[in-house]
Amino acid sequence: MASVTSLMNSTSSTSSLYGNRNVISGLASGMDTEAMIENSVAGYKTKISSLQQKMTQMQWKQDAYRSLITQMNNLLNKYTSYTSSTNLFSSSFFSKAINTVANGANAAKVSATGKSSSNVSIDAIKQLAEAASYTVGTNHLVDKGSDTSKIEWNKNVETSKVAGSITLEYGGGDKKSGSTIRLSFGEDEVFNSAQEMADAINAKLKEAKITTSSGSNSADNYLEASVDATGRVVINDKKNNNFRITGVSGEGMEKIFEETERGSLAVSKAPVKKADLVDSVGREEYLKDQTIYVNLDGKTKSIKLEDIFNSDTYKNTAKGTEQEKSEAFATALNERLNSEFNGKVKVEANADGSLKFTGPENNGSTLTIKGGSDAVNNALGLGEGGYSTTLQTSWTLKKVLGDSAAGLFTEAATNADGDYVDSADKAAKVATIEINGTKLQFGEDDTIQTVMDKINGSDAGVELKYSSMTGNFAFTAKETGADSKIDIGGTLGTALFGRVDSSQIADDKAEVNPDIKGTYTKGKDAEFVATVNGERLELTRSSNTVDLDGLSVTLKGTFDEGSEKITFTTTSDSDKIVDTVKAFVEDYNKLVTELHNAYSTMPLQDSKGNDYLPLTEDEISKNSESYIKSYEEKAKTGLLFGDSDLSNLYTRLTQSVQSSGEIGAALRSIGLSVEYSSSNGLSTLNLDEEKLRSALDSDPDKVKNAFTASTSTGASSNGIMAGLKSTLEMYGKTSIGSPGILVKKAGTTLSSYSLSDNEIQDKIDSLQKQIDKWQDKMSDRIDFYTNQFTRLEMLINQMNSQSSALSGMMGG
Incomplete structure (x- = not known):
């Protein structure tokens, strides 16, 4: 008979149901304990499988919506974006297909686009239009901005101990990350009190942006720093949405703040005192570790100040007074500048102990001297932004x-x-x-x-x-x-x-x-002479681009009347327009066909009349890849059947391309019409290429207006692209502030924020929580039964051992 030890070591590797548990087989009892445990939790497994199937269906639906959203945005980007070369919503796309050439000896004095309904020539350009202008010198600002101050050698330099950063994550939850911002503090930012530090945090919060479901706003709308009664710096959540500190960098900053759990406030480790914020070092000691950068007309040389202080010139001449130190420093620095710039840059000490720099006196030469930070600039008396012989736009008012x-x-x-x-x-x-x-x-x-x-x-x-x-x-x-x-x-x-x-x-x-x-x-009007349909006109315009009965002419130079006139020849290059419209019709029809099929195709059922549900994990493990692929194609059929949003979108798109009234008539006259198929109820767009080419030759403006007309620019009704764009954006817009109807429902890879913030994802997250809950319940039951059966096996084994021992004592 087996011993207890042998029973404990006779464990079997169980299925995924048991995970990493070691389950003692029923060697002593003779029972199939694994099968019994599995049967006892079969109801839990069924519940979990059902939830997983529902979640898979939701994920499939999400993917189906996202595929349609991507197609919609591809259509928008290709045919309505101003960065696209096939933008049918842009008048310039059609204008570029009309080639207008200026003729004559003065042809280079103009450029032209479009086509005029009149016979036009330019007889003279007397004057081009000019804008008013004003130039003013900056010497009155440079004189003050480039002033240097006394170098106070005997006064220590205060530097920041808290150079570093605080990283904050706002909003979100256990499963989602919130909006992350980073507040950085430089070595120039010296705070003398906890309140000054809190004020600086608030200033940086005002500049940072936090993105929530309502859009992007300044972080100070949500977070605020203050100092409590004990002197601690507190960052408080004004909206009670919860935030946390996810990172702190910089040795000094790490002594004040630490990473926190999500909550409504974060508090410094201890009361913040000036000693925690500021370090004080001797000026020469501080400057020895610094570098200055001297730029002359774009050529920069870096000079380590340690070399200046260690030079014999400085050591031999720097005495006790501040003036003597300034003079010694200037002399040593001047030697280095002389070698770097061949005597073009010089420095000397003023009587007040400040430094005086000079560069070449020729007009247009620029000399700047600055340290790696304003702390260095101030330590050398150069002031914020450093010294310059010309105004620097980084200087403060x-x-x-x-x-x-x-x-x-x-x-x-x-x-x-x-x-x-x-x-x-x-x-x-x-x-x-x-x-x-x-x-x-x-x-x-x-x-x-x-x-x-x-x-x-x-x-x-x-x-x-x-x-x-x-x-x-x-x-x-x-x-x-x-x-x-x-x-x-x-x-x-x-x-x-x-x-x-x-x-x-x-x-x-x-x-x-x-x-x-x-x-x-002063500004000037353009003055020119034109002949329009035989009539001479002396014209004045405020712009150099003028409209002459549909012909847009840009005036570029002047010439006198009496020299050769400028005439214009217009030809139409219709191939690009026709090819683009053909591609548009194909892409549009592909989209509406998929939309129509998505909401009108019924789900498939098996021979027993049951819907095809996603395969469970057990079913997937038992079947071949080809079977799984074939089955899932059936299971995905009709996922979006009866969806009212897709049905409404399809209807709106159809209405957009079969406009009524003047635009509708224009579309039909240029070869665009909607065809309805009684076999499947699908309406698609049809193009008569010959009609389109004929319209481009006879009346290109009619073609352009049929596509580009928009009530937003004063037209009586929308053309085909305005209505289409409006509809596609209503359902597929990807902006955070106002996402489209389908984007709200399913999210899209075109907007990372929407991937976690959409209606279907909320349902998926809810199902996942239910699955986690039921898996925890099943795990608890498995642990319970495993412990019970293990105790039973050990008890039976103990009884068997005692029986064997008694039997041996009694002589068998």
Whole structure:
């Protein structure tokens, strides 16, 4: 008879039902324990298989919808996108197929597109249209911006201990990731208190974006940093949607924050003190580890300051006073600059202990000196952004305006759209630039680049550029013509660019603000002579692109009347249009056919009248690949039968391509018609190529309007592409803020966010949770029965052992 030890070691490797469990076989009892356990949990297995089949069906449906969404977006991108070369929704696509050539000795003075309904010639171009412009120097800003300050050698440099980053994940849950943002802190960012650090976190939250189901918004709408009564820095969730810190980098930052579990707030490890935030080192010690970069006319040399401090020149001449140290440093640095730039760049110490740099005096030469960070710049007295002989767009307004900044930034910003608001969203002191009646507000910490970007992105109607070669700002009105203007005002506008009132300027070109070298040039209208159907016309236009009865002519140069006229020859290249329309009809018909089949095809049933359900894991393991493939094709048939969304989409698409009224008649006249098949109830688009070619030769504008007309641009009704685009976007749009009907339902690989945020995925996730729950229940039952049978086997084995022992004692 077997011993207990042998029973314990006689385990069998069970099926996947038992996982990694070791189940003792019924050697002592004679029972098939594995079969008995499997039978006892058969109901659980059936429930799990049923749920898995439902989940597989949902996944198949999801894939079917996504396939249709992809086709819809492919059609949109190919035939309605302005980046596509086959954009049937664009007038220019049809215009490019009409080749118009200018003829005559002055043909190069124009370019033309389109086709005129009249006989047109250009007899003279007296003047081209020009935009108003204004250029102004920047010496008044460079003088202040390039000022250097005394190097305070005896004063320590404060550096940040918390250079690094905090990574936050907002929203999401156990199964989904939320929106992730990273708040980075540089070595220049020195905080003297917990409150300053909290303010800095809030400023960075304002710049970061969090994406939720309602769209993308500033992170400060959801999260806020503050300091609690104990001095800890707290990041709080304002919406109670939960967030967590997923990563902290930087030695100092890691001492303050740590990764957290998902919750409504995160708190620093301990109260935050200045000693946790700031390190203080001697100025020379700090600078020895730094590098400065000297750029002359695009050529950059890097100079390690350790080499300067270790040079004999510095060591032998640097004495105890700050002035002597500045002079020794300047002398040693000058030797290095002389060798690097052949004497073109020089530096010396001013009487106040600051550094004075000089470069070539020739016009257009630019010299910049800066460290790797503003902390280095400030330690050397170069100021924020470093030193430069020309204006740098990275300089702040406070830097370029100097002492006068305090008197300019006096207004309180409002929260109106476009107004400046500081990082803490409190009323900030600002100054105003007014251009052509548009008021823009800026804070003293805004940079010149910020000013330029905001002006260029506003409704002021001007473009502002800056050239470091000329050292000038250049304003140009966005529209040409005599009515174009550039008026500049506001306290900040006047300080930066000078005041400009175009109504007070009499000459075509005049000096304005001579103290800062401002020059204003008025705009001009185009003046030309044309003959239209035999009638001579002297014409004036504000733009150089003019319409002459359908012919679009761009004027490029001038010539006098009496020289050879410019005439035009137009030919039509219809092949590209015809080929594109043919491809469109094929792609459209493929899409509507699949849509129609999807909602009108009934599910298949087997010989017993049962639906084909997805195969279970056991069934898959027992059948061949060919059988599985054939079976799944049947099981996937009719998945979307009766879907009302697909039916409505099909109806809308059909209506889009068989427009009524004028557009409908135009479509039929150019060879596009809808054909209905009584055999399957399918309506498809048909093209008569001969009609299309004939229409392109006789009336190309009619063809163009039939495709491109849109009520949004003033047409009485939509053409074929406008209606089609509107319908396809309604159902297949992939934007996060307003996804299409089918995208909401099933998601799409074209939008990663939608993959986890759609109706079917929610159902799949719910089924997965049910499956997990039932698998846990089955696992618990298997553990229960396994333990019971194991105890039984061991008990029977013990009884058998005792029986054998008694039998031996009694002599067998």
